[in-house]
Amino acid sequence: MxxxxxxxxxxxxxxxxxxxxxxxxxxxxxxxxxxxxxxxxxxxxxxxxxxxxxxxxxxxxxxxxxxxxxxxxxxxxxxxxxxxxxxxxQLAQPFSVVNQLMLPLIGRVAAGSPILAQEHIDQIYHVELGLFQSPPDYLLKVRGMSMRDVGIIDGDLLAVQSTQEVKSGQIVVARLGDEVTVKRFIRRQHLIELHPENADYKTIVVEPGDAFEIEGLAVGLIRNSFKA
Missing domain, CATH: 1.10.10.10 (Winged helix-like DNA-binding domain superfamily/Winged helix DNA-binding domain)
Incomplete structure (x- = not known):
C-alpha cells in the first residue's frame, strides 16, 4: 500500500x-x-x-x-x-497591483444557499478599487430590466458590498423566498417595499413573517468591457 x-x-x-x-x-x-x-x-x-x-x-x-x-x-x-x-x-505579492480588487462574479444563485457559495462563482475579475464608492465584496450579474431607469440593465455587473445594514432609499440585493433580486429598498412603518425603477414592473411588498433577507448594498456598476 x-x-x-x-x-x-x-x-x-x-x-x-x-x-x-x-x-x-x-x-x-x-x-x-x-x-x-x-x-x-x-x-x-x-x-x-x-x-x-x-x-x-x-x-x-x-x-x-x-x-x-x-x-x-x-x-x-x-x-x-x-x-x-x-x-x-491590501493584496500582497504575488498579486502585484495593490490598488486592485479581485472580485468573484456571481451568476445564478441556487435557492436556499449562500450567495457567495463557491458553486455560484463564475469567474474572478481584477478591478480598480477607485471605481466604487465603497469597497465591494462581489459582482452580481444583473438579469432583467426592472432597474432600467437608474441605468442598471440586463447583463450589467453590479458591485455589491455584503451587509445587512442599509438605509431606506438605497439600492440593495435582497433575497425573498428562493429568489435574489436587485431593487430600491423602502422601509415603511410596518412593512418593507422593494421598488423597481421601471414602470413595467410592480413593487414587491414584504410583510412581517415573509422569508426576506438583505444580501448586500449596491456600490457601483460595471458595463461593456466586462460584460459577458
Missing part, C-alpha cells in the same frame, strides 16, 4: 509562491484561483504550466485537487488558520 507524502514536505520557491497565491485569493474572494488566473499572475505561457505546479503541490500534500471544476483546489486545514489574517489587508 502506498503511503501519502508526509507534510510539510519541502516546497520549491515557485510552489510556495503558488501556495501563497491560492491563500491570498481565497482570503480576498472566498474562492481559489483558476489555472488560467495563476498562469496570468505568475507569467506562465499557459494554464498547463500552472496545472503542473498544482499537481506537484498535491503530491507533496500541500493542497488537494478536486476534479470537475476550474476552482477545484482545497487547502489543508493548517493553512486555513492563516486565511483570516489575510482578510482585510
Amino acid at each position: 502506498l503511503e501519502s507524502p508526509s507534510y510539510p514536505a519541502k516546497l520549491t520557491a515557485r510552489q510556495q509562491q503558488i501556495l501563497e497565491l491560492i491563500k491570498t485569493a481565497i482570503a480576498h474572494t472566498g474562492a481559489p484561483p483558476t489555472r488560467a488566473e495563476i498562469a496570468t499572475e505568475l507569467g506562465f505561457k499557459s494554464a498547463n504550466a500552472a496545472e503542473e505546479h498544482l499537481q506537484a503541490l498535491a503530491r507533496k500534500g500541500a493542497i488537494e485537487l478536486v476534479s470537475g471544476t476550474s476552482r477545484g483546489i482545497r487547502l489543508r486545514s493548517e493553512h486555513l488558520q492563516s486565511i483570516n489574517d489575510l482578510r482585510g489587508r
Whole structure:
C-alpha cells in the first residue's frame, strides 16, 4: 500500500509562491484561483504550466485537487488558520497591483444557499478599487430590466458590498423566498417595499413573517468591457 507524502514536505520557491497565491485569493474572494488566473499572475505561457505546479503541490500534500471544476483546489486545514489574517489587508505579492480588487462574479444563485457559495462563482475579475464608492465584496450579474431607469440593465455587473445594514432609499440585493433580486429598498412603518425603477414592473411588498433577507448594498456598476 502506498503511503501519502508526509507534510510539510519541502516546497520549491515557485510552489510556495503558488501556495501563497491560492491563500491570498481565497482570503480576498472566498474562492481559489483558476489555472488560467495563476498562469496570468505568475507569467506562465499557459494554464498547463500552472496545472503542473498544482499537481506537484498535491503530491507533496500541500493542497488537494478536486476534479470537475476550474476552482477545484482545497487547502489543508493548517493553512486555513492563516486565511483570516489575510482578510482585510491590501493584496500582497504575488498579486502585484495593490490598488486592485479581485472580485468573484456571481451568476445564478441556487435557492436556499449562500450567495457567495463557491458553486455560484463564475469567474474572478481584477478591478480598480477607485471605481466604487465603497469597497465591494462581489459582482452580481444583473438579469432583467426592472432597474432600467437608474441605468442598471440586463447583463450589467453590479458591485455589491455584503451587509445587512442599509438605509431606506438605497439600492440593495435582497433575497425573498428562493429568489435574489436587485431593487430600491423602502422601509415603511410596518412593512418593507422593494421598488423597481421601471414602470413595467410592480413593487414587491414584504410583510412581517415573509422569508426576506438583505444580501448586500449596491456600490457601483460595471458595463461593456466586462460584460459577458
